[in-house]
Amino acid sequence: MNAVCHRCGSTKTGAFLSCSDCDYAPRGTDRAIAWLFSSGHLNEDELKLAAARVRGGELPDPSAILRSHARAMVGRGGAPAHHDIPLEVSEIVAIVLANLLLTPLAGLALWWGLKPVRPTAALQIMRVTAPIFVLLGIGWSALVIHRLFG
Numbered sequence: 001m002n003a004v005c006h007r008c009g010s011t012k013t014g015a016f017l018s019c020s021d022c023d024y025a026p027r028g029t030d031r032a033i034a035w036l037f038s039s040g041h042l043n044e045d046e047l048k049l050a051a052a053r054v055r056g057g058e059l060p061d062p063s064a065i066l067r068s069h070a071r072a073m074v075g076r077g078g079a080p081a082h083h084d085i086p087l088e089v090s091e092i093v094a095i096v097l098a099n100l101l102l103t104p105l106a107g108l109a110l111w112w113g114l115k116p117v118r119p120t121a122a123l124q125i126m127r128v129t130a131p132i133f134v135l136l137g138i139g140w141s142a143l144v145i146h147r148l149f150g
Helices: 030-036 044-054 062-078 091-101 104-114 119-149
Strands: none
Touching: 030 062, 091 104, 091 119, 104 119
């Protein structure tokens, strides 16, 4: 997918990737605008025109209907498949250590944050966090019961 950075007008290979010229990475509601500046919405000639207009200082101001359409398209498809990369082994080890040494809530927070944009990574996180969460919960419950009644 080809795209144009809606902040500086340079070209990039994906709508949701950070721009190599201005380092802007679309997040939140800007992802919908980023999609509007991609080959998912515009053809090559329109992308060139959009790039020239942004480089000329024009700020993107899509209509409410166009924004709604873009949000629906981004929400329906989420991030493109090439963005849904699995975690590295070192990242999984770091998450396991964070779950054990800090709290399993760290893993749950990572799962919650990654599930809309990287569902494969989120599933990996849940697979290592859930058993730790359950085992630590059982351990703490046993310790409390032992202290209260033992």
